[in-house]
Amino acid sequence: MSSFAEHSTDYAVVESEPPEQLGRNLNTAGHLLASATAFFFLAFVFAYFYLRALNNAGLWRPRHVNPSLTLGTLAIVAVVASAVLIRLGLMDHRAGRRRQWRLKGWLALGLAGVAVALQIAEWATQGFGPADGGYASVYLGWTGLYAVFLLAVIYWIETLLATATRYRKIESGAPPAGHASGDSHRTGHDIHDPLSLVRPSLEALSFYWAFLAGIGVLTWFILYIL
Amino acid sequence: MAAAAPSTRAARDPSHGRRLIGAWILLSVILTPIVVWLAGKVIPPGNKTHQASEQVFDNQWIVAVSTPVALLMIAFFLYTLIVFRARDGELRDGPPIRGDARIQITWIVITSAAVLTLAVFGTYELLQNGAGGGQGPDPVAVPSGSKLPVQVIGQQWEFTYRYPTYGGLETPHLVLPADRQIELHVTSLDAIHSFWAYELGVKADANPGVDNVAYVKLKSPTTFHIHCAELCGLWHGYMFDTGKVVSQSDFAAWIKQQQAQFQPVSQYLPRYARSYYPDPQRRAG
């Protein structure tokens, strides 16, 4: 088996990857991830309308199954505000206003956390449980899994802020070729400018977070308003 | 696309295509009627009911369309794999042909026509009277005339039958009168089952909380096999039975006998309904 592996690489002859590769990859992945997310929640949209139309055993929505509109609305407002802040932060980042972007970023992170907290508060205070019919099932499954997606976005925002904050003192130049490509073991150098990792990821995040907030608004409309 | 290389001119002999098409047409003309006739004889479920004969007729149509397709493939591959094999050990390329719009268009037209023929004919047969399949609570293909309603209740792991026009009698045996139009109402009390009366050409899933309607027009007295055709748990493989089609007078006598036999338990049955919601059989936790 050893001959599978024994290829030493002379990095001197290996050409570097184009610097914009990371951004292109993340941008594409953000869109693909958004489409997969849409299909995931479509299953819940379908479940909602399907069970509602069937109303089996008359147990679609007993009278007491009525989640708090106030808490739900507040949570979704926090989500939308957080997404808007990330978008504004991206514009700051593009314009080179690094401090403002970090400020908006931390605020957005906090708001996303608030949204999750409000959602948890709502589950804790509502007067019904998961066993209370079709609507209760869809409501708890849908909001619960949406909250899981919120946690994933919180992680994403946090990693960007952590890098941006940790290296805030460093002057970031144009990203060098072959940079941050996930490829450095083949191109021979490590990542020298961590700050240059932030922008491509922020671009992708801004799109995905806006998309997820859109799904959140749809969730809110279907679960609370319809 | 590109001009033929001199070395491949022999292989571009245009009679290849004509030979193949000729052989195919000849084979199709001879074999298709034979295969269709055979299919009518061999393909189940037979002709014990109108629905069963319809399915056989439908299958004959499918065979009629598929046989030429299969023959084209067989002829093509036999011809191509023999005639165009690499004959010498030397590695040489074939002619650089990259496509032919006429062939593509012809192919698309022919396959589309075949597909549409099948879909149209299948739809026509389906809408006649449902072809024996379960149609759900609001059937679209309803045969005319009076029908005898019979409810089929799947439960782990047997079918029972209720006759709403005979006082909601429930029995573990399925007996049906000959020469009648039957309206089957299939439902379940637990998992999903599928009521498959093989020789009758009937199959309808039994879902809890659902009334799945299927029609069958019976002919003369006979017996038929019943299987559960949807995996329903541990003893799914043992969920089979035999049903009977009997003359009208025998049927009336049988009903009387059953009513008498099940009189003691009938009072404990729930009222006849299109579906039943027993307590959820849940064990999760």
Add this chain to the structure above:
Amino acid sequence: MSANAAVPTPPRRRVVGYNLLTGLVLGVVGYYVGWWIGHHIHATSIGYFADTNQNDIAVFLGYFLSVVGFLAGLGFLSYPWARVRGYPPSLREKETAGVARYFGLCTDHKVVGIQYLIGIGVFFFIGGLNAMLIRFELLRPGGQAFPAGNYLTLVGLHGTMMMGIMSSAILGPFANYVVPLMIGARRMAFPRIEALTFWLLMAAGTLLATTIFFGGFPTGWTGYEPLNDQANSGMDSYIVFFGLVGISMLLLGLNMIATIVTMRAPGLTWSRLPIFCWGVISTASLMLLASPVLIAALLMATLDRTAQTSFFIPSAGGSTYLYQNLFWVFGHPEVYILALPGFAVVLELLPVFARKPLWGYRLAVAGMLGVTLLSWLVWQHHLFVSGINGDLRPFYMLSTELISIPTGFTFLCGMMTLWRGRIRYTVPMLFCLAWFFNFLIGGLSGVFLSDVPSDVTTHGSFFSMAHFHYTIMGGLVFTFFAAIYYWIPKMTGFQLNDRLGKIHFWTMFIAFNSTFAPLFAIGFMGQPRRVVTYPSHLQFLNDWVSVSAFVLGASMLVFLANFVWSLVFARVPAPRNPWGSRSLEWQLPSPVPVHNFDKIPVFTDDPYGYGDDDGRVPAVVPVGAPAGGGS
């Protein structure tokens, strides 16, 4: 190179190296931690979490933490943890050389490809062994070898293992290995995710096998509700398995699409893309979009089983149809996730062995994309007699039959590529030609199932079982072997034995047809699927099938012998381009160097220019490929 090379990489403090062993240890530890927590919740929480003696919460938590522990032990958590602390990724972790790379997290796409091949091979053999046991049981009409519950578990394990693991059978090993080489890239777009998809799949397969400790599961691969909800804890293994497979497929699809969209070398326009890559894109898009629906459905089932929601319980406001709808919205695209890679392999290999350009490139692409699109519109053909939307059945009948049109494109392109070619009967070519035969039968039998009146009898019978084995085993597994015989010389640098390969092919081809063709008749004669007993007049046919199946199993042993003998003992070095292919991967040395290309190549044409140079064998070495090397 950088403007400021001052930032140090974070110090690496690693006590024990990450590898498969640490992964397994932490996986087991994670399971017991989850189990303990689950029982703690069980003992203390509110009523509806604690109504029976079987604690599904503990099992689910155990499985979840087991997977987390396994991934942590493999080193998958060091990246997110570094990012949380704001450090840039350090990519040194896969610098390790030697055999050890194959037993851990490695982001070299070539290593992942070989890992996939071995890993999938192991589970394929386990799934096949289940099939052997099923056929052993069916040697006699009455139940004989296994109790009914164990038999159903075997049926479920076989179906679930094959559907779940084999979904990645081409994309996992071969697309991961050759797509970057075909498009002139050094890596996949997301190498860490690439490795993750593999290890998730391995975790999934292992956890599915543990169902036997929880009493197995009775539902088959479809997991229909409400049987699913009734079943004991063995069902949780099924749910966790398919959930992990779903995540793995989703990420695999995402990575494949992103790679082909963003990493193509200059000059590789969409109309020059190798047809294999088009097949990969089609499959990957189905993986990306269908898996989320599966995952959502399984999460609903999980909630039903643990938190007592009632998505699928009709008497509590749910619906069994909801599961059937969601499952088949995933399930039908899944069928094409299994079939499309077969199309791709066949169309990629035919030009090489017919020595002609791919005929009708655009039509072939349109065919695969058409199948991809239409596969979303047909799911209720699995529910023709279920009583669901009876009035929509003509639509689903039509849409299902329409799929034959784009599938026909593939057939036409393949056949016309052979026409007037100079066909060489190598082992991979034989498997490709068998694909035509098998898929033809699979397709024609599919017409019976797509036609509602005919489906009334064939649905849920051995007929439909025979049909999908012709499309999946005949369509996917045959091309899986074609791909193995074709690409193994590139992947390992060694040749597979030709004579053994031919013996393997002919025994497999004959035994396959002898196994599954009679099943059409058995189905037509009234034997339902997944039964442990059958009418005694069907015994002769069933015995015939069982014996053929054993021969089919034996043919796999021929392959295994060939594989081990050729790669471990004989080790005959393969030439750089043994098939005379014009595709880029064959212009590289065998095996391919770690960095693939010294310089990124520039494409000037598609890889199908056979016959353009006056019939001479090509010697294309695109700009940028490493010079020399190989043998």
